Amino acid sequence: MSRSRQKQSKDRHQEILEAAARVITDRGLGETRISDIAERCGVSPGLILYYFESKDRLLVEALTYANDKYYLAQARDLRRLSTARERFERLVDLSVPGLLPDFERLEEWALWIEIWVRALRDPALAKEAEVLDRRWRQSIADIVRSGRETGEFPDGADADEIGTQLGSLIDGMAIQVLMNDSQLDPETMKRLCMDVAAKLIGFALEPATA
Numbered sequence: 001m002s003r004s005r006q007k008q009s010k011d012r013h014q015e016i017l018e019a020a021a022r023v024i025t026d027r028g029l030g031e032t033r034i035s036d037i038a039e040r041c042g043v044s045p046g047l048i049l050y051y052f053e054s055k056d057r058l059l060v061e062a063l064t065y066a067n068d069k070y071y072l073a074q075a076r077d078l079r080r081l082s083t084a085r086e087r088f089e090r091l092v093d094l095s096v097p098g099l100l101p102d103f104e105r106l107e108e109w110a111l112w113i114e115i116w117v118r119a120l121r122d123p124a125l126a127k128e129a130e131v132l133d134r135r136w137r138q139s140i141a142d143i144v145r146s147g148r149e150t151g152e153f154p155d156g157a158d159a160d161e162i163g164t165q166l167g168s169l170i171d172g173m174a175i176q177v178l179m180n181d182s183q184l185d186p187e188t189m190k191r192l193c194m195d196v197a198a199k200l201i202g203f204a205l206e207p208a209t210a
Contacts, residue, residue: 013051015041020062024114034058056118060128063115067132071139084147085203091143092193095170097177099186113175137167144201154202162200169196 019041024032034055038045052058074094078087093100119126141163147153156162173189198205 012043012047014065016043016048016051016058017062017065020058021066024059024062028114056122056125059114059118060125063112063132067135071135074139084143084150084152087146088140088143088197088201089194091139092170092190092197095174096186096189096193097174099190112171113178133167136171137163139163140166147201147203152203156202157200165200166193166197169193 016037020032020037023036023040027036032055034045034048037058038048048058052061074091077094078090081087081090115125115129115132119129137160141159144153144159144162148155148159170193173184173193176184177186177189194205197203
């Protein structure tokens, strides 16, 4: 295959992923048909099945694509911060639905919910979702390690274990915020996450402003 055809194929693959993410977010996976995605990106359903063997496979790849875009933007955003404490708080800010409108992740969260629901019935899909979950928890653990290496955070519990605890906490609260829980708005979620993180990681919380 020539380079131009390889690039064309790669671009078309990406266009389908982007269209799939938008359609699944708008309609939900259960109501999404291959023909809906084909119509959104202007291709035939057969072409989509040429690139993806099933709707579940398309969902997983769409989620991975959305995650890759998010982590790339996140890495650029975190690099400008000088301390591990600042990077962790920024990570929390970026993970609270509705807290930062300019960095909204509703598309990704909608895809995640679809993955979690279907993974309960599909072991293969559950395995794929676990890989993406590990990436999220690892990003937290890496910040903890970085802070310990610079002396900003004290030594303590295993960094990977902290990543699992805090990642699970953030995920669980984010779902409640997305469901408009009357007792858990974005600001409350952030405060609770930072309070738990301060205890687990070992940093001082900033004084509350009047």
